Amino acid sequence: MAQVLQKRLAFIGAGNMANAIIGGLRQQGLAADLIYASNPEASILAELQQTYGIHTQTSNLEVARQAEIWVLAVKPQILRQVCQELSALARQQRPLIISIAAGVTLEMLGDWLGAQDLPLIRCMPNTPALVGAGASGLYANAQVTEEEKASAQALMQAVGISLWVEEEALIDAVTGISGSGPAYFFLAMEALAAAGEAQGLTPEVARQLSLQTALGAARMACENTVDVAELRRRVTSPKGTTERAIQSFEAAGLRQIYQDAVQAAVTRSQELAQELANASK
Numbered sequence: 001m002a003q004v005l006q007k008r009l010a011f012i013g014a015g016n017m018a019n020a021i022i023g024g025l026r027q028q029g030l031a032a033d034l035i036y037a038s039n040p041e042a043s044i045l046a047e048l049q050q051t052y053g054i055h056t057q058t059s060n061l062e063v064a065r066q067a068e069i070w071v072l073a074v075k076p077q078i079l080r081q082v083c084q085e086l087s088a089l090a091r092q093q094r095p096l097i098i099s100i101a102a103g104v105t106l107e108m109l110g111d112w113l114g115a116q117d118l119p120l121i122r123c124m125p126n127t128p129a130l131v132g133a134g135a136s137g138l139y140a141n142a143q144v145t146e147e148e149k150a151s152a153q154a155l156m157q158a159v160g161i162s163l164w165v166e167e168e169a170l171i172d173a174v175t176g177i178s179g180s181g182p183a184y185f186f187l188a189m190e191a192l193a194a195a196g197e198a199q200g201l202t203p204e205v206a207r208q209l210s211l212q213t214a215l216g217a218a219r220m221a222c223e224n225t226v227d228v229a230e231l232r233r234r235v236t237s238p239k240g241t242t243e244r245a246i247q248s249f250e251a252a253g254l255r256q257i258y259q260d261a262v263q264a265a266v267t268r269s270q271e272l273a274q275e276l277a278n279a280s281k
């Protein structure tokens, strides 16, 4: 973090994910003065400015001009236009450019920015960054220096864990596991609460029991040195209630359901790359 504290950050696109990272950085004590964000919607910027005290502008160029690190946080389908808008400045200013867009390859980014020799990082974060519990995967091109890698690592570590992958294609796997992953756990919490309601609990009691159980299980899994499968076994008394529930999950093919769901997300990430490449032709 010490290194990033010296750097000015520009978030180009200030939606859900940028918000989560900015919120996490502010909670970690990063000075508001070092953070800039742009978005076409003035109302979004006003809220960000009010909540976090950061610099905001509707102009991407003005915000980018201020910063040494750019975080490209627009939807994949808009990123080409944004890169083209910033390309001359990128070549002149040579910031470290971090894209968090799903499915957008470093080669596409280089094409859209008009130069393949810019320092570019592909990063796949997730929204729990907002509460300092994010998980990010990172991949850098050959132009990124060790110092810049350390800055990107420190930036993402300020809001959670941050891991480098060895091949760019593995960012699609990261997207399928942790980028989209919070939604899988939210769905599990919704489903467990709904099952509680079906058993006669009030919605509020079912919701609280579901959420607290998810929190407790996640904390035990992360804070304990014991493997999660062993933690599961410790809940599962022989001939008891959990055993029946786990048998029901296994019979329904839950493990395969996870494999299929992650594969669907990874395939979509690859498809996005293909669609964006076709649209660039």
Ligand SMILES: NC(=O)C1=CN([C@@H]2O[C@H](COP(=O)(O)OP(=O)(O)OC[C@H]3O[C@@H](n4cnc5c(N)ncnc54)[C@H](O)[C@@H]3O)[C@@H](O)[C@H]2O)C=CC1
Pocket: 012, 013, 014, 015, 016, 017, 018, 038, 039, 040, 041, 044, 060, 073, 074, 075, 076, 078, 082, 100, 101, 102, 124, 125, 126, 127, 179, 180
């Ligand atoms: N939401 C998530 O959980 C995650 C999202 N991502 C990636 O982050 C990126 C942003 O996703 P979200 O924040 O969910 O989307 P979002 O739609 O909430 O945010 C994008 C923002 O960009 C703004 N925008 C539109 N055109 C613009 C332009 N020309 N210049 C600047 N800003 C512009 C929009 O007004 C919007 O506020 C996507 O590429 C997505 O793949 C990555 C990991 C997780």
Ligand SMILES: O=C(O)[C@@H]1CCC=N1
Pocket: 102, 175, 179, 180
């Ligand atoms: O759903 C999406 O496409 C983005 C990328 C990962 C999480 N949200």
